[in-house]
Amino acid sequence: MPTPAIQEHDAEQDLIAQVNDARGSGSPRIIRGNGTKDFYGNPPRADRMLDCSGHRGIVAYEPTELAITVRAGTPLADVEALLAENGQQFPFEPPGFAVAAADGTTKGATIGGMVAAGLSGPRRPYAASVRDAVLGVRLLNGQGQALDFGGRVMKNVAGYDVSRLMAGSLGVLGVLLTVSLKVAPVPVGRMTLVREQSLEDALALMRGWARRSLPITATAWADGRLNARICGSDEGLAETREVVGGDLLDDADTFWDDLREQRHAFFAGDAPLWRLSVPPATPAAAIREPGAEPGAEPVAEEQPGAAQLIEWGGALRWLRGERPAGELRAIAKNAGGHATLFRTGSAAAPADGVFTPLEPVVLRLHRNLKQAFDPAGIFNPGRLHPEL
Numbered sequence: 024m025p026t027p028a029i030q031e032h033d034a035e036q037d038l039i040a041q042v043n044d045a046r047g048s049g050s051p052r053i054i055r056g057n058g059t060k061d062f063y064g065n066p067p068r069a070d071r072m073l074d075c076s077g078h079r080g081i082v083a084y085e086p087t088e089l090a091i092t093v094r095a096g097t098p099l100a101d102v103e104a105l106l107a108e109n110g111q112q113f114p115f116e117p118p119g120f121a122v123a124a125a126d127g128t129t130k131g132a133t134i135g136g137m138v139a140a141g142l143s144g145p146r147r148p149y150a151a152s153v154r155d156a157v158l159g160v161r162l163l164n165g166q167g168q169a170l171d172f173g174g175r176v177m178k179n180v181a182g183y184d185v186s187r188l189m190a191g192s193l194g195v196l197g198v199l200l201t202v203s204l205k206v207a208p209v210p211v212g213r214m215t216l217v218r219e220q221s222l223e224d225a226l227a228l229m230r231g232w233a234r235r236s237l238p239i240t241a242t243a244w245a246d247g248r249l250n251a252r253i254c255g256s257d258e259g260l261a262e263t264r265e266v267v268g269g270d271l272l273d274d275a276d277t278f279w280d281d282l283r284e285q286r287h288a289f290f291a292g293d294a295p296l297w298r299l300s301v302p303p304a305t306p307a308a309a310i311r312e313p314g315a316e317p318g319a320e321p322v323a324e325e326q327p328g329a330a331q332l333i334e335w336g337g338a339l340r341w342l343r344g345e346r347p348a349g350e351l352r353a354i355a356k357n358a359g360g361h362a363t364l365f366r367t368g369s370a371a372a373p374a375d376g377v378f379t380p381l382e383p384v385v386l387r388l389h390r391n392l393k394q395a396f397d398p399a400g401i402f403n404p405g406r407l408h409p410e411l
Contacts, residue, residue: 056133095135116144141191165397218269301360
């Protein structure tokens with residue numbers, strides 16, 4: 024199948040005009056590409072849209088530089104297809120979370136939404152995060168100014184790295200116009216091994232593999248099965264298979280794609296979905312059912328309403344079900360991490376937001392940044408934290 028042609032359209036002046044209109048009228052805007060991340064974060068306190076999906080096209084791409092510069096409204100899938108044609112990929116394996124449009128078509132993520140959400144897929148701990156891959160951005164601030172930060176290739180990056188602040192900022196600091204990103208070669212070979220394993224034993228195995236610097240590029244435990252993806256040369260695959268053990272997983276690409284896009288059976292239904300980021304060495308017993316006494320059994324698949332899926336070598340713990348936000352945040356904090364209500368599902372968002380509330384000093388820094396980039400508060404108010 025040929026690579027789809029990427030539409031070229033520079034809508035920067037139109038976006039500047041919309042920002043100036045919003046600033047003049049004092050009416051905030053919801054920054055939106057294709058809406059694939061509408062579920063993520065807090066509901067913004069705005070009712071007017073700033074549509075960035077028309078700002079498209081490749082600004083610069085030279086495969087030998089291992090970098091690409093793209094307008095923010097360009098569909099992620101189209102850029103990934105272009106990279107694949109040249110034997111390259113984004114190292115952080117971003118999810119697209121395609122959504123059905125009103126006209127019956129399906130829309131996927133844009134490059135701007137990918138960076139603003141800052142979400143990475145199964146390869147993240149073994150390669151890079153979205154933030155790690157950002158080389159530079161062109162940003163439209165709340166005063167209608169288009170500002171350039173960083174560079175287009177790795178050798179040009181210098182100074183204070185403002186560009187990486189945009190990764191995960193959910194648009195509260197400005198409108199991404201253009202993004203420059205690192206890319207990486209596609210591995211020459213890959214396989215996925217699967218083995219039956221208890222949760223505690225799976226965590227111990229993943230810790231042991233991490234200490235050996237094996238060419239593992241993804242791990243996932245669910246339903247008593249531990250999956251490990253290995254990438255590299257034929258010799259490296261054979262040697263690592265001897266260490267990891269297990270059986271070859273059929274149709275492994277589909278498994279990892281479904282995991283990344285949350286089409287895996289674990290994510291089905293409308294139960295609230297919590298995302299706990301903790302140190303990989305956190306034992307299973309540390310993630311207990313809220314309210315349980317110390318020493319109680321950890322959350323496990325066989326407990327009704329207490330489903331769990333593990334990624335990133337143990338650093339990412341997905342939990343399903345109704346749980347008090349305060350208790351889950353306390354569990355994550357005690358383990359040295361934090362908890363996010365990733366999808367509210369059938370539950371209401373906590374009054375203090377879906378993300379862990381900020382400590383006073385950190386909140387002050389966030390407010391100062393918001394004031395510097397968006398003094399009138401017109402971009403996605405409340406989306407990242409209710410106070411911003």
